[in-house]
Amino acid sequence: MKKLAAAILIICIVLCAGGVCLGADVGPGVVPVEPGNGYPHYEDGGGNGSVESTVTIEITVQNGGILFTVTDSRTGFPIEGATITERLSTAAEATLVPGTTDANGELYRNMPAYAEEQTYLYVVSAVGYKSSGEITVVYRDGSIVRTVGLDPRATPVLFAVTNELTVPVGGAEVKISGVSRAARTAEEVYTCDGKGYARCELPDGIYSYSVTHPHHEDYMGTVTIDSTEKDSHTEQVQMQRRQFTAHFTVSDESGNPVMDAVVNMAGQGVRTDKSGYAQVIG
Numbered sequence: 001m002k003k004l005a006a007a008i009l010i011i012c013i014v015l016c017a018g019g020v021c022l023g024a025d026v027g028p029g030v031v032p033v034e035p036g037n038g039y040p041h042y043e044d045g046g047g048n049g050s051v052e053s054t055v056t057i058e059i060t061v062q063n064g065g066i067l068f069t070v071t072d073s074r075t076g077f078p079i080e081g082a083t084i085t086e087r088l089s090t091a092a093e094a095t096l097v098p099g100t101t102d103a104n105g106e107l108y109r110n111m112p113a114y115a116e117e118q119t120y121l122y123v124v125s126a127v128g129y130k131s132s133g134e135i136t137v138v139y140r141d142g143s144i145v146r147t148v149g150l151d152p153r154a155t156p157v158l159f160a161v162t163n164e165l166t167v168p169v170g171g172a173e174v175k176i177s178g179v180s181r182a183a184r185t186a187e188e189v190y191t192c193d194g195k196g197y198a199r200c201e202l203p204d205g206i207y208s209y210s211v212t213h214p215h216h217e218d219y220m221g222t223v224t225i226d227s228t229e230k231d232s233h234t235e236q237v238q239m240q241r242r243q244f245t246a247h248f249t250v251s252d253e254s255g256n257p258v259m260d261a262v263v264n265m266a267g268q269g270v271r272t273d274k275s276g277y278a279q280v281i282g
């Protein structure tokens with residue numbers, strides 16, 4: 001037993017020294033230790049991760065004024081404490097709309113009774129969220145003529161990522177290009193959870209996306225979202241595992257090679273030869 005324990009210890013040392021670095025998902029049924037939660041994060045200018053989410057804004061007329069309703073784009077929960085800046089299109093600078101959104105995510109703005117159309121530009125901000133970008137509201141005599149920059153209807157999209165063995169690829173990153181929200185276009189990044197799922201909501205359009213994972217070949221694809229055809233969309237992604245070769249040398253505490261030791265890796269069991277050598281290819 002002592003001799004076997006020593007041999008196993010030496011195997012571990014040889015693996016580490018040889019630089020063999022394999023993810024936990026090389027074997028069937030195993031997922032990474034720290035997968036994502038399947039919800040979005042965004043990359044800032046320096047490429048660092050951020051957990052900022054986005055806001056959804058509704059604008060309605062109430063008692064001759066404008067009622068803003070601000071919610072979390074992901075959960076739909078109201079956001080309390082959001083601030084709104086306002087700028088007439090003819091003005092050089094924006095001013096802060098008095099107050100902040102209440103527990104229902106609402107903030108009321110009393111408006112003058114203009115006989116002529118007036119164009120206002122609004123930006124909604126909240127701690128922990130990305131700012132909305134400029135929202136254009138054309139207002140006249142107690143009514144909204146039109147708005148520009150509010151998010152269009154978004155369709156729930158589920159990316160289901162597996163490998164060629166149908167094992168979920170937890171921790172895979174899904175990057176979607178050209179997503180337009182509230183007058184801005186950007187790349188959005190989502191990390192798959194332990195079931196290989198990444199969730200998002202996308203406005204109608206055709207999007208290019210890539211899926212990456214350290215131990216799989218990169219996957220590129222396009223997805224078409226049309227809310228008039230269906231209420232949700234599931235995008236199936238199958239990644240290919242990267243091939244690897246692992247070399248093992250098994251010896252006892254005296255340095256003598258151990259023959260017929262069984263090395264188990266990635267679902268394979270390989271016996272060492274008379275020199276204590278074994279190779280696993282996956």
